[in-house]
Amino acid sequence: MNTLRERVAVYPGSFDPLTNGHVDIILRGARLFDRIIVAILRNAEKNPLFSPEERVSMALDVFREHPNVEVESFEGLLVDYAELRRASVIVRGLRAVSDFEFELQMALMNRRLGPDIETVFMMPAEQYTYVSSRLIKEVFALGGPVAGLVPEMVEERLREKRARNS
Ligand code: PNS
Numbered sequence: 001m002n003t004l005r006e007r008v009a010v011y012p013g014s015f016d017p018l019t020n021g022h023v024d025i026i027l028r029g030a031r032l033f034d035r036i037i038v039a040i041l042r043n044a045e046k047n048p049l050f051s052p053e054e055r056v057s058m059a060l061d062v063f064r065e066h067p068n069v070e071v072e073s074f075e076g077l078l079v080d081y082a083e084l085r086r087a088s089v090i091v092r093g094l095r096a097v098s099d100f101e102f103e104l105q106m107a108l109m110n111r112r113l114g115p116d117i118e119t120v121f122m123m124p125a126e127q128y129t130y131v132s133s134r135l136i137k138e139v140f141a142l143g144g145p146v147a148g149l150v151p152e153m154v155e156e157r158l159r160e161k162r163a164r165n166s
Pocket of ligand 1: 109
């Protein structure tokens with residue numbers, strides 16, 4: 001193996017919006033790999049709360065002081081994107097057993113599509129094991145507090161969105 005070659009990981013997802021669980025995984029990944037690219041899927045949901053541009057801009061802001069964390073959006077097959085960015089690792093977070101089945105399917109499909117790319121699962125800190133973007137959106141939409149579960153910048157953008165929509 002070329003020891004001079006950087007170890008690059010991609011951390012793909014919808015990130016609608018980025019949560020502190022995602023941030024926790026990204027920071028762990030940033031310690032393990034030379035570079036970690038937060039790869040935001042452009043068309044994950046038909047009706048996302050935040051546009052891909054808004055999601056990229058929030059993540060850029062959150063990681064502005066972390067030079068080995070990059071943020072981009074992508075379309076198409078994840079393995080094609082990973083190859084394009086010369087990433088040899090796909091990072092995914094595992095919160096609970098319930099995540100495992102789908103994650104296993106994705107990891108094995110990605111292995112079939114891109115045999116040289118390895119999926120690495122990482123566990124977030126315990127306090128984030130129940131946090132998901134879907135629940136954050138639901139709680140916030142119903143007026144519940146999400147402080148401490150998402151970065152402050154994301155909370156601000158959620159508030160702006162609610163003010164604009166009301
Ligand atoms: O945050 P999510 O919604 O769990 O992320 C899912 C994501 C973006 C990782 C997955 O949908 C994906 O990789 N989509 C890109 C298209 C693709 O490569 N599909 C085959 C993967 S098995």
